[in-house]
Amino acid sequence: AQSVTQLDSHVSVSEGTPVLLRCNYSSSYSPSLFWYVQHPNKGLQLLLKYTSAATLVKGINGFEAEFKKSETSFHLTKPSAHMSDAAEYFCVVRPGGQNFVFGPGTRLSVLP
Amino acid sequence: KAGVTQTPRYLIKTRGQQVTLSCSPISGHRSVSWYQQTPGQGLQFLFEYFSETQRNKGNFPGRFSGRQFSNSRSEMNVSTLELGDSALYLCASSLQWGGDYGYTFGSGTRLTVV
Numbered sequence: 001a002q003s004v005t006q007l008d009s010h011v012s013v014s015e016g017t018p019v020l021l022r023c024n025y026s027s028s029y030s031p032s033l034f035w036y037v038q039h040p041n042k043g044l045q046l047l048l049k050y051t052s053a054a055t056l057v058k059g060i061n062g063f064e065a066e067f068k069k070s071e072t073s074f075h076l077t078k079p080s081a082h083m084s085d086a087a088e089y090f091c092v093v094r095p096g097g098q099n100f101v102f103g104p105g106t107r108l109s110v111l112p
Numbered sequence: 113k114a115g116v117t118q119t120p121r122y123l124i125k126t127r128g129q130q131v132t133l134s135c136s137p138i139s140g141h142r143s144v145s146w147y148q149q150t151p152g153q154g155l156q157f158l159f160e161y162f163s164e165t166q167r168n169k170g171n172f173p174g175r176f177s178g179r180q181f182s183n184s185r186s187e188m189n190v191s192t193l194e195l196g197d198s199a200l201y202l203c204a205s206s207l208q209w210g211g212d213y214g215y216t217f218g219s220g221t222r223l224t225v226v
Contacts, residue, residue: 043202046216102154
């Protein structure tokens with residue numbers, strides 16, 4: 001069975017400091033992996049996706065993620081947090097074209 | 113270009129009623145999928161349509177159904193509403209079905225069952 005674990009339900013950082021949102025997955029197939037962001041009362045926006053090309057994936061708004069097969073991880077990072085980054089972040093796995101499986105989400109707070 | 117459009121944005125229904133939600137995908141997108149988002153269960157996949165055919169289905173009771181029209185627009189229907197159906201229902205569209213295509217989400221329809 002496929003599953004996604006987001007290790008932190010809530011992460012709080014100060015503006016201008018690095019962001020690390022952790023994600024581990026399990027999948028029987030070679031998966032596609034995604035990070036989505038959801039601002040309050042909004043739909044989800046695609047930040048980036050991994051599709052078996054480069055293991056370091058760059059996304060929008062300065063975010064990037066590194067796929068590590070040996071660790072079954074796909075952690076999301078950003079060098080410097082901005083107030084507008086405060087939102088809910090979802091790690092998503094899509095194993096072999098099957099249904100999307102969403103992680104439980106990590107709420108990112110950015111303190112001034 | 114216009115994004116994924118979901119209507120209505122908000123809906124209040126009474127237990128036992130039925131409801132139909134609508135989703136218009138991005139022009140040219142042929143795959144539409146539906147998700148239910150609740151505080152307790154998070155985001156759960158309902159079903160996905162491509163070329164008017166249901167391709168995948170999540171683990172929801174038969175009260176939840178959907179369809180896709182020839183113009184790729186999709187509707188989701190929930191019959192005999194229960195209080196637990198209160199949720200944000202999100203629709204997402206993609207160029208194709210399956211593979212590694214990213215999906216573009218709409219802003220959702222917030223359904224409240226009273």
